């Protein structure tokens with residue numbers, strides 16, 4: 001089947017530059033000339049489309065990974081290496097109701113929204129208007145807004161939702177909001193937290209002494225990429241050494 005109107009397409013230039021575009025009635029400028037994006041309707045995924053100078057750009061199906069790497073960001077975001085693992089640990093799937101704070105640039109919001117479709121909901125909280133707007137902008141761009149309700153306020157007073165399937169906190173002082181997270185969660189379900197420093201992890205662990213959570217797990221994820229050359233297979237010289245620590249715990253009742 002050919003590319004359809006309004007579908008997102010990942011264009012890959014001869015040098016490997018990746019560009020995310022939509023199938024629409026528009027011309028798109030590249031360093032190799034212009035691409036008529038309506039012509040994508042005559043192209044199949046995996047085939048090349050040509051610029052007016054005859055340079056081929058491969059057309060590939062974008063995944064959420066490509067969207068996350070291209071969203072507008074004005075805050076630190078959570079990266080795919082943590083995002084995928086977070087989904088699994090929180091048990092997110094179609095129909096999940098999940099609460100998160102803060103929305104920031106919306107990388108986690110987009111990821112959760114993608115996976116709760118078609119009948120789940122993400123309730124995201126953000127106290128700064130500029131980040132709330134940015135998150136909504138990114139969600140609209142990716143077509144994921146229908147699965148998100150954004151609330152512009154501080155979570156100090158708690159969350160509106162009850163019995164949600166999961167809560168995630170990506171804020172500077174998550175230990176201040178463990179009680180609020182506990183109140184929103186369904187019994188036995190998972191709270192996830194991301195913090196960039198070990199002293200924040202210690203604060204969270206101290207916080208768990210006051211609020212009934214169990215099954216506490218602290219970890220970090222290291223990702224090492226390899227140069228894909230069969231004869232000289234070895235890691236790239238540089239890697240991202242640190243992003244953040246992840247903490248997971250489950251709500252228990254009656255402590």
Ligand SMILES: C[S@@+](CC[C@H](N)C(=O)[O-])C[C@H]1O[C@@H](n2cnc3c(N)ncnc32)[C@H](O)[C@@H]1O
Pocket residue numbers: 075076077078101102103104105106107108109125126127128131153154155156170171172
């Ligand atoms: C690091 S950013 C979140 C990034 C986001 N998880 C992502 O993946 O793009 C942290 C956000 O939390 C918001 N925030 C911090 N404390 C908050 C609070 N108590 N209530 C609501 N929002 C809060 C900040 O304004 C900021 O936008």
